[in-house]
Amino acid sequence: MSEIKEKEPLFSAKNLKLLTEPIDSKNPVTVLVLGICSALAVTVKLKPAIVMAISVIVVTAFSNLIISLIRKSIPNRIRIIVQLVVIASLVILVDQILKAYVYDVSKQLSVFVGLIITNCIIMGRLEAFALGNKPWPSFLDGIGNGLGYGLILVIVAFFRELLGSGTILGLRVIPLEWYVKNGGFYENNGMMILPPMALITVGIIIWIQRSRNRKLIEE
Amino acid sequence: MSLLNKIKSMDRNSNLYTFLYASGMVIVVAMLLAIASTALKPAQNKNIETEKKIDILRSIGKTDGIDEAKNKHKFVAEAFQKYIPEQLVVNINGDTIKGLEAFNIDMKVELSKPLEQRNLPLYVAKLDDGSIKYIIPLRGRGLWGPIWGYLALNSDLKTIYGATFAHQGETPGLGAEIATPEFQKQFRGKTIFEGDSILTFTSVKVVKGGASPDDTHGVDAISGGTITSKGLEKMLSDCLEPYQNYFEKIHKSL
Amino acid sequence: MEHLINIFVKSIFIDNMVFAYFLGMCSYLAVSKTVKTSVGLGFAVIFVMAITVPVNYLMNKYLLLPGALKWLDPEFASLDLSFLSFIMFIAVIASMVQLVEMIVEKFSPSLYSSLGIFLPLIAVNCAILGGSLFMQEREYKTLAEATVFGVGSGVGWFLAIVSIAAIRERLKYSDIPKPLRGLGIAFILTGLMGIAFMTFMGIKL
Numbered sequence: 132m133s134e135i136k137e138k139e140p141l142f143s144a145k146n147l148k149l150l151t152e153p154i155d156s157k158n159p160v161t162v163l164v165l166g167i168c169s170a171l172a173v174t175v176k177l178k179p180a181i182v183m184a185i186s187v188i189v190v191t192a193f194s195n196l197i198i199s200l201i202r203k204s205i206p207n208r209i210r211i212i213v214q215l216v217v218i219a220s221l222v223i224l225v226d227q228i229l230k231a232y233v234y235d236v237s238k239q240l241s242v243f244v245g246l247i248i249t250n251c252i253i254m255g256r257l258e259a260f261a262l263g264n265k266p267w268p269s270f271l272d273g274i275g276n277g278l279g280y281g282l283i284l285v286i287v288a289f290f291r292e293l294l295g296s297g298t299i300l301g302l303r304v305i306p307l308e309w310y311v312k313n314g315g316f317y318e319n320n321g322m323m324i325l326p327p328m329a330l331i332t333v334g335i336i337i338w339i340q341r342s343r344n345r346k347l348i349e350e
Numbered sequence: 351m352s353l354l355n356k357i358k359s360m361d362r363n364s365n366l367y368t369f370l371y372a373s374g375m376v377i378v379v380a381m382l383l384a385i386a387s388t389a390l391k392p393a394q395n396k397n398i399e400t401e402k403k404i405d406i407l408r409s410i411g412k413t414d415g416i417d418e419a420k421n422k423h424k425f426v427a428e429a430f431q432k433y434i435p436e437q438l439v440v441n442i443n444g445d446t447i448k449g450l451e452a453f454n455i456d457m458k459v460e461l462s463k464p465l466e467q468r469n470l471p472l473y474v475a476k477l478d479d480g481s482i483k484y485i486i487p488l489r490g491r492g493l494w495g496p497i498w499g500y501l502a503l504n505s506d507l508k509t510i511y512g513a514t515f516a517h518q519g520e521t522p523g524l525g526a527e528i529a530t531p532e533f534q535k536q537f538r539g540k541t542i543f544e545g546d547s548i549l550t551f552t553s554v555k556v557v558k559g560g561a562s563p564d565d566t567h568g569v570d571a572i573s574g575g576t577i578t579s580k581g582l583e584k585m586l587s588d589c590l591e592p593y594q595n596y597f598e599k600i601h602k603s604l
Numbered sequence: 605m606e607h608l609i610n611i612f613v614k615s616i617f618i619d620n621m622v623f624a625y626f627l628g629m630c631s632y633l634a635v636s637k638t639v640k641t642s643v644g645l646g647f648a649v650i651f652v653m654a655i656t657v658p659v660n661y662l663m664n665k666y667l668l669l670p671g672a673l674k675w676l677d678p679e680f681a682s683l684d685l686s687f688l689s690f691i692m693f694i695a696v697i698a699s700m701v702q703l704v705e706m707i708v709e710k711f712s713p714s715l716y717s718s719l720g721i722f723l724p725l726i727a728v729n730c731a732i733l734g735g736s737l738f739m740q741e742r743e744y745k746t747l748a749e750a751t752v753f754g755v756g757s758g759v760g761w762f763l764a765i766v767s768i769a770a771i772r773e774r775l776k777y778s779d780i781p782k783p784l785r786g787l788g789i790a791f792i793l794t795g796l797m798g799i800a801f802m803t804f805m806g807i808k809l
Contacts, residue, residue: 164787167629206368211727213375215698219691220379224386227687231393234401241518242737245690249730251630326624327798334784334791341783349786379691387687493614495742518741577610 141267149271153279155344159252160283161337162347166252171287171329172243177300179239180288182229184281186244188274190221191253195273197221198261205262214257215248222247252276287332295323396423402453403430408514409500410475410483434485436474442466444595457489457498461588470592475502483511486593490585492520493577497528497585501537507597510554513537515582525578536569542590551594553587556580608752615756621731622764623798628731632765633790642769645726646762650755652704652726653735656697657754658747660736663692693736701727731761768794 159165166187173179194217198205205213226244229237237244247253256276261269292298297305297319309315322328341347360367403426407413412433419425437452442465452471460468473485482505489498499515513534520526527533537554544550552567556579561568571579621627628649635645666672668689673680705723709716726732735757744750771793780789 161787164633165630167626167633171626171629204362204371206362206371208363209368209372212372212695212698215694215727216375216379216691219694220383223383223687223690226690227386227390227394230397231390234394234397242734242741245693245737246627246730246734248690248694249728249733251728254728325799325802326626327795327802329626330791330795330798334788334795337788337791338781338784341788345783348782383687383691491745493610518743 146268146271149268150275150278153272153275154282155279155340156347158279158283158340159255159276160280160333161340163255165255166250166280167333171284171333172326173240174284174288174291174329175295175324176239177285177288177292179236180284181281182233182236183240183243184277184284186225186229187247187250187252187280188277189225190218190247190250191256191277191280192270192273194218194221194253195256195261195269196266198257199264199266199269202262210262214254218253218257219248252280283333283336286336287329290332291323291328294320295328400426403427405498405514405516406430406473406485406487406500407433409485409502409512410477411512412477433475433477434473435476438472438474440470440472440593440596442468442470442592442595444597444599457487458496461489465592468592470596472593472596473500481505486590488515488585488589490581490588492517492528492581493525493575495520497578497581499585501586501590503542507601508541508543510537510540510542517578520575520578525572525575527572527575528578528582533569533572539566540569541566549598551591553583553590556583608748611749612752612756615753616760616763617801617804619757620760620764620798620801621734621757622761622794623801625734627734628729628761631726631729632761632768632794633787636765636769636772636790639766639769639773642765643762646765648723648726649729649731649761650758652697652701652723652732653754653758653761654751655704655754656693656700656732657735657739657757658751659700660693660696661739661744661747661750663696664689664740668692689740693733693740697732697736698727731757764797767797 153159157163160167173183194214197217198214201213222245225247226237229240229244256273260272264272289299292300293304297303297310297317305317307313309317311318400423404413404416407416407426407429410433412429416422416426416429439447439450439452439455441447447469450469452473455469455471457471460470471487473487475483475485477483484503484505484507486501486503487498488501489496491497495518497515497517497520499513501513502511503509504511515528515534517526517529520528540554542551542553544552555561555568556571557565557568558571558576558579560570619625622629622632631645636642664672666675668685670684670686671681672685673683701723705716708723735754738757739750739753742753744753768790772790775789784792
């Protein structure tokens with residue numbers, strides 16, 4: 132990235148910050164408490180989590196871009212509705228594309244693709260950033276926030292799939308000979324597959340992040 | 351152009367502007383979505399069709415190699431053509447209905463019709479060893495939503511060769527267990543008729559607490575998934591019984 | 605009738621919106637600092653769910669599903685508008701929330717002053733949209749089933765937010781590792797409560 136930064140003014144230090152800050156110190160999930168809703172249920176396996184993360188990045192980036200482009204023309208009174216319509220249309224597009232090209236994953240994601248609409252990150256970024264900034268920075272901000280969110284999703288899914296099923300992206304990581312039923316010592320942690328463990332994993336991620344970055348500690 | 355400029359110069363908070371803005375947005379959005387939906391429809395339908403074929407093939411255990419296949423659609427279509435040489439549609443009296451293709455029949459629509467008007471699709475499979483299997487599509491209701499599947503019968507029309515079930519939103523670990531091979535394996539060898547004849551229809555029962563091994567009509571229910579199990583049982587008897595007249599007819603001609 | 609009770613109990617305890625599907629987490633974490641406010645938000649959610657799920661059920665049945673427009677003209681039987689369902693549902697929810705807000709303001713100012721501030725929050729509460737989407741996915745057969753499911757899911761959400769608020773009020777006096785304070789412990793607690801709620805799965809319905 133640093134090479135591009137020198138050559139291209141598009142990636143000035145300020146713009147680059149928009150991209151990187153949401154990944155750690157302004158992470159939408161662990162710091163700003165946005166957008167936890169829709170997606171943790173899809174973190175049992177890594178593959179749907181990655182598809183979900185990409186979908187959210189696409190929707191945040193483009194809704195930010197579109198709203199920023201038309202920000203001067205939006206009537207204030209129907210602002211929220213306009214935003215919802217833009218988000219919902221993008222989500223419908225994503226959903227239709229997933230159904231057409233990655234049907235298996237779209238079946239696993241089921242209603243959770245639709246729930247991207249009410250993912251507070253998107254609405255939150257539109258209100259807080261895109262309405263008051265130029266298209267390019269808004270686009271970067273969207274990608275950054277999408278990435279920050281996706282990162283948490285992928286970390287959670289990585290541990291849940293590894294410990295819960297012994298695989299990563301469906302490939303076996305923990306050898307079958309290790310399992311008790313094959314005479315070994317290992318057993319999958321069935322608990323990791325259950326939904327509550329996703330929350331506990333996020334809790335632990337927050338704990339680690341805040342021990343590293345003490346500025347984020349509450350109270 | 352002048353109209354556009356006029357609109358542009360309007361007060362952003364006026365009612366007229368808000369109204370025009372909202373209508374314009376609705377038209378643009380509706381058009382874009384309609385175009386996207388129409389453009390992607392063929393690819394989506396292809397996926398649905400392939401999935402249905404895979405489900406049918408699974409009931410006779412012929413799904414090897416699908417996941418590794420480079421062109422899944424083509425591979426499945428070829429396997430389907432190879433193993434399912436014949437499809438037919440019959441009615442409650444056991445007569446064959448001409449001019450309908452079994453594959454295109456929507457079970458959801460058929461099940462909402464009264465029994466006398468129902469079209470009953472039937473697939474005839476021919477395995478590598480030349481044996482004939484009859485595949486019957488099933489559809490019913492679990493706890494949370496629809497469940498469906500396919501049941502393959504041996505050529506004696508009473509013993510089950512294989513079964514496959516799928517669901518939309520049953521609880522993982524409970525009702526969703528109907529989609530696992532362990533549950534489906536139990537159906538193999540069970541019978542749907544009493545005794546040696548095919549006169550008395552007796553569907554497969556899902557027995558709570560486990561079926562006894564010599565029970566030819568019972569499989570183990572899913573613990574904690576009672577409603578799904580019951581729904582499955584009902585689906586089996588509802589969807590299999592209407593074929594009885596047709597089965598008697600072929601049985602006589604054998 | 606037995607079937608309806610089943611749906612009701614299941615949607616409250618077993619398929620709880622928060623503990624099983626993580627829906628409505630944003631407002632769940634943001635508003636659960638005191639019991640009083642969370643009771644207010646909880647009631648608002650039940651209220652809105654009980655209205656939007658049946659309304660969206662009717663929308664889905666008579667407008668969106670393939671062939672749903674048959675009642676208008678038999679020619680429309682082949683029309684499939686289901687790709688519009690997300691936008692339709694969210695529009696219904698946003699306008700219902702607006703409508704409820706206006707009605708409550710007009711007829712019960714006291715209820716409005718306690719509920720009012722939460723209503724705008726609800727339009728983007730995932731649990732509400734989730735309720736409608738699950739209703740569509742699970743293909744409930746009758747309006748009664750859809751309504752019971754909507755109310756049940758709302759009650760489940762209410763239960764979740766009030767109990768976490770009660771716990772968080774007590775947490776002020778406990779000695780938690782500093783980095784875990786606030787959000788971190790709230791996540792872990794929700795997870796533990798989710799595990800506790802999973803014991804309801806053993807109920808044979």
